[in-house]
Amino acid sequence: MPSAASIPVSSGTPHPGDQVPSPAPLSVWFGGGRIGVHVQHPGTISELVYYGAQPMERACFFSTGQHSPYQKLFCPYLLVDGRAWRLEPGDARFYPAGWVCRQSIPAEGLELRHSLVVFDDAVVHRVEVLANRDARPLRLRLSLHDYLRRQAEGRTWSAWDGQAIPGALTAQVADPARAPGGATATTWLGVVGSAPLATRAFSSGRRFFDSAELPPEGGTVAVLFAGSAAGFAARAAELAAHGPGLAAAQVAGWDERLRAAPAIALGQPAVESFFRHSGLICDMLSPADLPGAMRAAVGHYWVWGWDTLVHSDSYLVNGRAAFVRAALALYRRTAHPELGIGHQFDETMAVRIPQALPAQGLYAIMLQQYLAWSGDDGALAEFFPFARTIFQRTCAQARRHGLYTGIALFPDYPRFAGQSGGEGDLSVFNNGIFCQAARAMEHLAGQAGDVATARQAREAWLACEQAFRARLWDGRRGYWYDSLASADASPRPSYPAHAILWVQSTARDLVAGREQACAAFFAEHLVCVGGIRPYPLWDPAFNGDGNQFGQYYPAGVDMAFLRLMAATGRQDQLGRWLGWVACFWGQHTVPEGVTLEAENDGPHLPDCPGGKQPFTVKPWHMGLVNAIAGIEFDHGGITCGPGLDRPLTLAGIRHRGRTVALATAGAGVHVAAIAVNGRPLAGSCKIPADHCPDPDWRIELHRAAVPPAGPAILAADGATLTRLRATGTSLAVQIDAPGSVRVWLRAAAAARITWQGAAIAGEREADGRCAVLLLADGGPVGGELTVDAPA
Numbered sequence: 001m002p003s004a005a006s007i008p009v010s011s012g013t014p015h016p017g018d019q020v021p022s023p024a025p026l027s028v029w030f031g032g033g034r035i036g037v038h039v040q041h042p043g044t045i046s047e048l049v050y051y052g053a054q055p056m057e058r059a060c061f062f063s064t065g066q067h068s069p070y071q072k073l074f075c076p077y078l079l080v081d082g083r084a085w086r087l088e089p090g091d092a093r094f095y096p097a098g099w100v101c102r103q104s105i106p107a108e109g110l111e112l113r114h115s116l117v118v119f120d121d122a123v124v125h126r127v128e129v130l131a132n133r134d135a136r137p138l139r140l141r142l143s144l145h146d147y148l149r150r151q152a153e154g155r156t157w158s159a160w161d162g163q164a165i166p167g168a169l170t171a172q173v174a175d176p177a178r179a180p181g182g183a184t185a186t187t188w189l190g191v192v193g194s195a196p197l198a199t200r201a202f203s204s205g206r207r208f209f210d211s212a213e214l215p216p217e218g219g220t221v222a223v224l225f226a227g228s229a230a231g232f233a234a235r236a237a238e239l240a241a242h243g244p245g246l247a248a249a250q251v252a253g254w255d256e257r258l259r260a261a262p263a264i265a266l267g268q269p270a271v272e273s274f275f276r277h278s279g280l281i282c283d284m285l286s287p288a289d290l291p292g293a294m295r296a297a298v299g300h301y302w303v304w305g306w307d308t309l310v311h312s313d314s315y316l317v318n319g320r321a322a323f324v325r326a327a328l329a330l331y332r333r334t335a336h337p338e339l340g341i342g343h344q345f346d347e348t349m350a351v352r353i354p355q356a357l358p359a360q361g362l363y364a365i366m367l368q369q370y371l372a373w374s375g376d377d378g379a380l381a382e383f384f385p386f387a388r389t390i391f392q393r394t395c396a397q398a399r400r401h402g403l404y405t406g407i408a409l410f411p412d413y414p415r416f417a418g419q420s421g422g423e424g425d426l427s428v429f430n431n432g433i434f435c436q437a438a439r440a441m442e443h444l445a446g447q448a449g450d451v452a453t454a455r456q457a458r459e460a461w462l463a464c465e466q467a468f469r470a471r472l473w474d475g476r477r478g479y480w481y482d483s484l485a486s487a488d489a490s491p492r493p494s495y496p497a498h499a500i501l502w503v504q505s506t507a508r509d510l511v512a513g514r515e516q517a518c519a520a521f522f523a524e525h526l527v528c529v530g531g532i533r534p535y536p537l538w539d540p541a542f543n544g545d546g547n548q549f550g551q552y553y554p555a556g557v558d559m560a561f562l563r564l565m566a567a568t569g570r571q572d573q574l575g576r577w578l579g580w581v582a583c584f585w586g587q588h589t590v591p592e593g594v595t596l597e598a599e600n601d602g603p604h605l606p607d608c609p610g611g612k613q614p615f616t617v618k619p620w621h622m623g624l625v626n627a628i629a630g631i632e633f634d635h636g637g638i639t640c641g642p643g644l645d646r647p648l649t650l651a652g653i654r655h656r657g658r659t660v661a662l663a664t665a666g667a668g669v670h671v672a673a674i675a676v677n678g679r680p681l682a683g684s685c686k687i688p689a690d691h692c693p694d695p696d697w698r699i700e701l702h703r704a705a706v707p708p709a710g711p712a713i714l715a716a717d718g719a720t721l722t723r724l725r726a727t728g729t730s731l732a733v734q735i736d737a738p739g740s741v742r743v744w745l746r747a748a749a750a751a752r753i754t755w756q757g758a759a760i761a762g763e764r765e766a767d768g769r770c771a772v773l774l775l776a777d778g779g780p781v782g783g784e785l786t787v788d789a790p791a
Helices: 228-262 271-283 305-309 311-317 321-334 362-374 378-395 428-448 451-471 505-511 516-526 555-569 571-585 614-628
Strands: 027-034 033-042 044-050 060-063 073-080 083-086 092-095 100-104 110-118 123-133 138-145 168-176 184-193 196-200 206-211 216-225 263-265 342-345 352-353 425-427 484-486 631-634 637-638 649-655 658-666 672-676 679-681 696-704 712-716 720-727 730-737 741-746 752-755 769-774 781-788
Touching: 027 110, 027 271, 033 110, 033 123, 033 720, 060 073, 060 712, 073 110, 073 123, 092 730, 100 228, 110 206, 110 228, 110 516, 123 741, 138 216, 138 271, 138 741, 168 196, 184 196, 184 206, 184 228, 206 216, 216 228, 263 271, 263 614, 271 311, 271 571, 271 614, 305 321, 305 362, 305 614, 305 769, 311 321, 311 362, 311 516, 321 362, 321 378, 362 378, 378 428, 378 451, 428 451, 451 505, 505 555, 505 741, 516 555, 516 571, 555 571, 555 614, 614 631, 614 649, 631 649, 637 696, 712 720, 712 730, 720 752, 730 741, 741 781, 752 769, 769 781
Parallel strands: 658 696
Antiparallel strands: 027 033, 033 044, 044 060, 044 073, 073 083, 073 138, 092 100, 100 110, 110 123, 123 216, 138 206, 168 184, 184 216, 196 206, 263 649, 342 352, 425 484, 631 637, 649 658, 672 679, 672 696, 712 741, 720 730, 730 781, 741 769, 752 781
16 A cells, blocks of 8 residues: 655646647637736737726737737747747746746757746746857847737727837727716736837738847846726836846746645646646636636636636635635625625626526535635634525525526526526526535534524425435436426426536535436436537437537536546546546646537547636546545545545645645545554544544545445544544444534444434435434534444
C-alpha cells in the first residue's frame, strides 16, 4: 500500500500536462476578470472582450473570425533594425490568463522569452531579451486593422489620440446606456508602452503602434481599458513606469498559486494539470472590483449567479474561502427584493433574470459548505437570515403531490421535454436541488438556534424526498422522469442525464438502492463515444430546438454520473470520463457544450475551442476529489468511499485548518482499511474527529471487492463522530449533528441497532446496506449509536 507520507507537493515547475502540444490551428481563450482574449493560429488575438460600463451585450470591442496571418488585432512583433518578427507561442507554458514562452531568432542572433499576461483591465505583451548577439537595437510593435473595431447601432469611436494621456495612444468608445435621458456609457481604451509609442496609419486600414528603442533587457506594450479618463491616466502611468515588473509579478503569482494548489497524481498528466489549474481558472473570471462575482465564461458571459453559487466546495478545496464569503455577501446585497437571487445580471449588477426559487437553495448549500470548511462561525449570524428568507419563499410555492411546482431551470428550453411552465410542472431537477438545500437549511437553523425554521426544513425535505423517490422514478426504465404534470402527476416520457444535480453528499439518499439501475441507464442510453448526451437518442426531447439539446453539458451531469459509476464499480466509465477531461484540457478547453449528434463528435470537437466555463470547471474538480479519489468533506469531518481502482495520491487540501493528504490502493467498491498518520481505523468510513489529534492528516485508504467483517458506518452526512469502539461483531459511536442525520451502515440483517439505548429499525437495501434516520426536533441531535451482530 503506498504511503501518504511520500505524496508530492505541487511545485511551480512546469508539469508535463501543462505543456500539451497546442492543437492546429491554435484556439485559446484567456481571461483576467473583466477581460476575455481569444487567440488563434498563428498566435494572434482574434477577439477582445471587456466588461465595463457598456451594456453587457456590447462587451466585444474588436473581433476577426478568420484563422489568418493577414488580419491584425493588436498583433505583437519585435522589430530588429526595422525588420519585424512576429511573437508567437512555440515552446509555451500556458496559464488560464496567458502564456510564457521562448522564441529563437537565429538569423538575428536573438533568444527571447515573451509573455502574454491578461490583467483585469489590460492585455500586456512582455519581451525579455535573453541573448542579443550583435547588440542590435530592438523595438516593440502592435499591429491593428482599425476596421476590426466592433460596430453597433449608436456606438461611436473617437480617433486615436496621442495627446490626451501622456505616454499613451487612446480612443474612446461611447454606447447608449440603459439609463433614461440619453445617457451614454464610455470606455477609454488605448495602447501603453514601457518605452514611448508612436502610431502610423495606412490606407489598407492597418495601424502600427511602434515603441522607441527598448532597454537591453526588453519591455512591454499593453492594451488598456478604463471607465474614465482619470482612471485610464493613472493606470497608464503605472504600466508605462512598471509594465515589465507588473507582468513578471503576475506570472510569479500564478506560479505561487500552482505551488500552493492541491495536486492529484493518477498517471494522466493532462488530468493532473487541469486539477492544479482549476483554481486559477476561477480566479481569472473574478472581476477585481466585484469580490464574490464570477463571470460565467471567459468569453461572452458576464456574471451569472447560478454559475457562481453551484459547486461552491470547489472554491473551498482550492483554498478560496474568502471568495465564498464575498459571494455570500454579494448575492445577498444584489438580490431582487421580491424575486431573490439573480440568475443573470447586467453590467451594473442589477438582476436581469432571477434564479428559479429551488435553485436559490444553492445559497444555503454554499453557506453550509463555507462553515464546514472555514470554521468561520460568525458568518452564520451574518448570512443565515437571508438564506432563511430564500428558503421560506420556496416553501411558499405551490406544492402538488408532495413536490414543488415550477418549470426547470435546466436545460434552457425545458418545454421540449414536455414542461409547460408556471405551476404546471413537477421537475426532477428542481425538486432534487430543493431536497439537498432543505437538508442544509435544517442544519443551518439548528446551528443558529432557530427551532421553528429547523422543524420547517425537516418536514419539507422529508416530504419532498419521499415524493421524489415515489413519483419521479420510472421503474420500467430504471431511471428518473424529467417531470410530471402537476395537475394529475402524469409523467412526461423524457429521461435527462442532468436529473439530479449532485451538489452535496446528501444527494446519495435520493438515489439510494437505485445506483445500479441509474448507472446502467447512463451507460446504455446516455453515454456515447464522445461524452454524455443530455437525453437518449430515442427521447422526444433529444436535439430539441434549444441551445442545450443535442449537446454534452458536463456541469449538469458529471457529478451524478461519476458518483454512480464509482458506487457501482464501473471502472470503464470512470476511465472514459478521465479520457474526455484529458482530451479537452489538451486543447486548453473546459467546455460549455459539445455537440453529440454524430458518433464521431466529441471532445476533439468542442463547440467553443479554448473556452473555459466555471460551471464545468467546478464539477470536474469536485468529481476528481469525491468520485475519483473517493473522499468527501463536511462539517463533521472526512468520509472515504469508492473511487478509481488504481493507486493515486491527493495532496495539499486544507479543511478546517488541517492539511489533508490521501493515498489509495486496492480495487473494489468497499473500504477495506483506513489509517490516519499510521493509526488504523476500524468500523467507520467516516473518520471520527478524535481519531487523530495531529494537526495534519495523511490518510491511507485501501479498497477491496469484499467488505471486511463486522458492522461499520459508511456515511453520516453532516454529523461528527467521536468515541468510536469497534470489534468484529459490534460498534458503538457518539454521533452529534446540528440537525437530522441519516446514518448509512453495513450491518447484518439480524443485527440489533440502538440509539440512545432504545432499539431502532433501519431501512435495508438489497446490497446489505442499512440506513437509520436520526430525527432532530428543531435543533441538534446527539447520542450513542450501537450495532451488535447476532451471537
